[in-house]
Amino acid sequence: MKISEFSVRVLSPTFLTSGICNVIANSWHGIVPSEYSRRFRIVRPYTMMSNARLRALHDATARVIAAGVPGVLVECGTAKGGSAAMMALVVHECRSDKRIWVFDCFEGMPPPTENDPDRDLAANYVGDCLGTFEEVSALFAELGVSDRMRMVKGLFQETLPPSSTGDIALLHIDGDWYDSVMSCLTSLYDRVPPGGIIQLDDYGYWQGARKAVNDFFKLRGEPVPALKRIDHSGRQFTKAPRSLQQTPG
Template sequence: MNMYHLVSQTVAYNVPGDLVEVGCNEGQSSVLIAKVIKDLNADKKLHVYDSFEGLPSARSEDGHSYKAGDLKTSEDILLGNFFRHGLEPPVIHKGWFQDTLKDGLPERISFAYLDGDFYDSIMVSLQYVYPRLSAGAVCLVDDYCDTEINAGGWNNLPGVKKACDDFMSDRPEEICYIYSGAFTHAFFRKL
């Protein structure tokens, strides 16, 4: 899996900082990140962020796949997934991204996984996470679909790509597209 290798690289190359997942939901991806930290015996913490109230309101750029309140879950389900795999629970930041990211992010970040589904969620995530990324850090974005590359691919959350493209338009890093079947990701490495 691409995420496994990207997380492993940041740990193996000693990129300074902790790891974050913005939009952790029930923690399936968080568990994978925590397994890498444990397997590589890294002295790093995993911070996860979620409202646990489901998605916020969508904008017109976000398509019609989800509506406010979809994907609601609980901290207990997230923690249950960690306990089931024998992993140390992450640092949980409960609340909306615009409320939790400003003062709740680690000082330095070596790996960030952004899974906000909507334009505003990804834009807010990038605004707060980007300045804290260490040189060499990786920022992986879920649901980034480039229909020019992946014609006919899953593109039900077009706000994600638009937010990334808008935010990164005047930055030196290049967004790299990862084709992984029906669902897609993109990432950039902080210069």
């Protein structure tokens, strides 16, 4: 089969809605590596995520689409919008009807608090990772994905609780500080159905982000899920059925 013929078959509506698409998603690295590379080149100027974390987010998007996990995609902390754009490109090219919610203050990183063990160091990064609402909106428009995006401006503590996302198939948390990550988990974790994927950008880097995750599950009386290591900083896990989330015994 010629490559061009293969591409036509892969992009056909019949193929994309079949179970075979799931096989493709699970074998993404070996079958269509060029697709990630092409999308990476598009979004690279607009993200500071490592290649490994961006690839993990890319593949997680494909997996929840192929598996039919109900719900939207949510990114908490988008900076210049590159990682959200990556998710949107996958959604668009998989011909999925999923929408992407993007939460950010669009004013750079807020100050850490006393809940962050490495507060003195973290304070040096206040205002970093700045992408304005207008800049990110313009990126989505340039890529032709604006109709899939819902942008919400403000601090997570104020915008997440009243948000009407419904179910969340993929939750990407890039909040850096304790209070931000805790707000994301407190407000959104229960909206992720079994089979949904949660990616934590800063678990292995910022002490506050790691402490927030550990404290969140401790307060729920549940063990921290088995976190898949993406790289030195990123972690990812798939939400288990509720019966498997409780502490044994």
